[in-house]
Amino acid sequence: MKNIGIFTHDLYPYKPWGQGRYVYELAKNLRRVYEGKIFVFSPSPGIDDPYHVEVFGGSHASAGKNIGFSIKLGFVLENLIRKYDLGLVHYQGGPGGLFLIKKPSIPVIYTVHHTYYQQSAHIENQRWKKLLFLWEMFSYRKSDFLICVSPSTKRVLGRRYKLKEGLRVIPNGVDGTRFFDMNLPRIPNSLFFMGRLETRKGIDFLLKCMPVVKNGCRDVRLYVAGSGCLKRELEEMTEHFGLHENVRFLGVIDDRDVNEWYNKVSVVVIPSVFEGFGLNAIEAMSCGTPVIATDVDGLRDVVEDGVSGRLVPYNDVEGLRGCVLDLLRNDLERQQLAENGKNRVKALYDWQNISRQVAKIYQIVIGGSGETVRFHCF
Template identity: 35%
Template structure:
């Protein structure tokens, strides 16, 4: 049963700030297109070189408004351009500031949530903006109670329930991994000790904490290298910190990497680190695992589910620089431990596929449409 689907997200996959939420959407919904569904994505306009409308992997991408005020743009665009179109279902991909779609969307509706910023936003932006984002998240239950939700992890579901949404309205559907692309190749493993971090360069992602930990790591292993892949508005501060810590010869900022470049980096790494204050689940963790590389991660919501302590990697208390450096050193110095974690990582990564995630989203949408009373004949 093919559906006509409208999705609303702040960003599309070509947006320079695209992250795990956008990868999740693209991987699942391009597969839904392959199954005969028709998908339109409404998102914000970013660089002017990208057109207002185009098709990406069969998904019609409609760009309107801008990155700062897109949430105010959406209601008017929906009413003018989409309200009278025969969509079977609408996805509110809740990532950052909510769109409050239940106030104006008249099609069957569901929401997908990766993670909420909560109080972590206060460390990532100036106070007025942080207060605004935090308040907009806090009032989600006032407008979304009773709407079907998909959460990508148990941690995210627990957050939603704690803030006032009903447990029975939330289904957990994990992210997947493209196992055709993310595969191991031990012949590519770096001869020199290599630490890798793949993330958006935002303050809450914690790369500054990793840089501080690398001081200790470098003292014990002078030949160690750190490659940081990703872009973001915190990058200038990270360059300054690298210089201040005298790590210029140790740290490389690789910028945004395509899939094949990212796979090569995971394969070369001895350990991948995710020092974020919060994640929805930890897509880069499982990508690294699928390449046979163990992970050191902060013990925070999302990451403490995607990393299995003592099996696929190590967890440490967030912001504990000494514990982070100790965890990295323990893996760099112990090849047998790395190999054991790497083998177990490969096993567990196989449980997460985009095919499985697509199956689950497709079944969930059918429940929503039928529950709405709008099932197609």
């Protein structure tokens, strides 16, 4: 069985979110089901993995970050292919991911986490990222197969990138031994947000909703975990709205404490402008905590409105207020959503099943299974 090289800019635990966690979990689980060696290449230092290869260490701090890393990687990719006897290259794509400088001598596949088109279309101060859209499209067109983490991402690639063939949806997964129901007592009337404090994550929208939520529930508590460029602005908003007793900023919480936080709050709120997937949603659902999310790309693929969670339109203050108050007041609905959410995660987002699907793609693309797949024709 041929060796696989997974290339990523971010990697857990050095970069503990999104693509970094995806690659960490994928590689760990692939090694249980794939007979060849799974190498991971990234600039992340100090990774405790004998099959991790640090390439251009320190690139996280350089100008351009993932862009600069992509360019430098293009000059050494063939050397790495030969040195580690790789039979397939697996790039991580989308904002924060890698660009392909030129097609390598062996098959290459991409996991597309979300797209620059979505960022430029939905976030006003990131319109300039449309310039990266063409490079991103060039990279995908040079690949042999695309793994999309959600149906929303696949639709965007079809409609905006004109990629119709060689795409398959394989979602992110959740580690059930790390995110599970601890049966802890819940903090009454508590909400939890975890993520980067930036526009795309919608935390400013959530804070704008809190005064009207407070009008219906005086002792509501919102716990905000994370850091980012909006931190000072959000703290000022909290004071302006008189929410200093209702909103608590936790900063970046220790990775070992995340499961406990999911377990001790009443509801997790994910108010994003859009997502490639909705990793926080399946983590919370795995813990038996009901989720309120925005009805946007990525999240609507994960959360079934009224079944495994609740969906509200982004920027609909009254809609979010009503949804939050409904769940805080209705113990039975919270319990039903929580149970349905746990069942959905077990059925669809188990890492062992997901890693088998990815391993099957590896075998198809490198010709190991005898099956055929339709590739891009440009």
